[in-house]
Amino acid sequence: MRIRGRGRAAGVALAATALVALAGCGGGSGGSGAAQPSGQAQGGTLTVFAAASLTGTFGELEKRFEAANPGTDVTLNFAGSSTLAQQIDQGAPADVFASADQNNMKKVTDAGNAQGEPQIFATNTLQIAVGPDNxxxxxxxxxxxxxxxxxxVCAPQVPCGAATQKVEQAAGVDITPVSEEQDVKAVLQKVTTGNADAGLVYRTDVAASNGQARGVDVxxxxxxxxQYPIAVLKNARDADLARRWVEFVTxxxxxxxxxxAGFGTP
Structure with a gap:
C-alpha cells in the first residue's frame, strides 16, 4: 500500500478542528472543482483500491490531486482486481475502486457495495513482454x-489472465505457463528479473518498464x-471527496x- 502525506498529519488535524468550529457557527459549503474542495473534502483522506496496472498513472494522479486539494491525503492500494474486489466485498475500508475489467467491478456492484453506475475511464490490451534484446x-x-x-501469465480470475485466455482462443494456441501470477506486475517482474523468457502483460506495463522489457505485439x-471502470464505494468515508477523485481521473x-502511459480512451 502506498501512503503519502504522513508528515502533514498534524496540519490535517488542525484543519479538521477549524472546520468543525466553522460548522458550529453555521458556515456554508464552498464551491466545486478539483482545486476548490468543499469544506468536508478539504483536509480529508481518501483510500483508493486500484488494479496493479494503474500503479504508475494513479501515482502521478495522486500527486496532482493532492497539489490541487491542499491538505488532502490519498492512499493507493494496488493489487489484482479480483483480490481487491474480494477485499471490498469482505468489508475492507476503501472509498474508490478502479478495476482492470468489468467482471470484477460487477462483483462489487452486485454485492451492493458501490454508489451509482461505474464509469469506464480507460482501455488496455496485451503484449508479449520479453527481455530488452529478446x-x-x-x-x-x-x-x-x-x-x-x-x-x-496472470491467473484466470485476474483481468490480464482472462484476456490471455481470449487471445489464446483467438490465435488457436494453448500456452502452458510455468506460473500463473495474481497481478500483471508480478508477471512483468518475472520477465525483467530473468525468471521467465516471456510473459503476457498489458502494453502499458511494458511501456512503464523503463527499457527493462520489450513488447511484442499480438x-x-x-x-x-x-475496459477499466471506476466507482465510489458504498461505505466511502467522504463520498464528496471520493466523487471528486473519480471526476479527476475521468x-x-x-x-x-x-x-x-499508453492507455486507450473509452
Missing amino acids: PKQIASLQDLTKPGLRTV PQASQAVN GDEGRQVLTA
Missing part, C-alpha cells in the same frame, strides 16, 4: 508454445480489450496522464 527471438503467440520456453489482442487531466 534473446529467444519471440515474435508471436505460437512461439510461446515452444518446448523449454518459460512463459508466465494481433489477437484487439479481440480482448479490457476528466481532462486524468485522461492526459492515462493516454501518455
Whole structure:
C-alpha cells in the first residue's frame, strides 16, 4: 500500500478542528472543482483500491490531486482486481475502486457495495513482454508454445489472465505457463528479473518498464480489450471527496496522464 502525506498529519488535524468550529457557527459549503474542495473534502483522506496496472498513472494522479486539494491525503492500494474486489466485498475500508475489467467491478456492484453506475475511464490490451534484446527471438503467440520456453501469465480470475485466455482462443494456441501470477506486475517482474523468457502483460506495463522489457505485439489482442471502470464505494468515508477523485481521473487531466502511459480512451 502506498501512503503519502504522513508528515502533514498534524496540519490535517488542525484543519479538521477549524472546520468543525466553522460548522458550529453555521458556515456554508464552498464551491466545486478539483482545486476548490468543499469544506468536508478539504483536509480529508481518501483510500483508493486500484488494479496493479494503474500503479504508475494513479501515482502521478495522486500527486496532482493532492497539489490541487491542499491538505488532502490519498492512499493507493494496488493489487489484482479480483483480490481487491474480494477485499471490498469482505468489508475492507476503501472509498474508490478502479478495476482492470468489468467482471470484477460487477462483483462489487452486485454485492451492493458501490454508489451509482461505474464509469469506464480507460482501455488496455496485451503484449508479449520479453527481455530488452529478446534473446529467444519471440515474435508471436505460437512461439510461446515452444518446448523449454518459460512463459508466465496472470491467473484466470485476474483481468490480464482472462484476456490471455481470449487471445489464446483467438490465435488457436494453448500456452502452458510455468506460473500463473495474481497481478500483471508480478508477471512483468518475472520477465525483467530473468525468471521467465516471456510473459503476457498489458502494453502499458511494458511501456512503464523503463527499457527493462520489450513488447511484442499480438494481433489477437484487439479481440480482448479490457475496459477499466471506476466507482465510489458504498461505505466511502467522504463520498464528496471520493466523487471528486473519480471526476479527476475521468476528466481532462486524468485522461492526459492515462493516454501518455499508453492507455486507450473509452
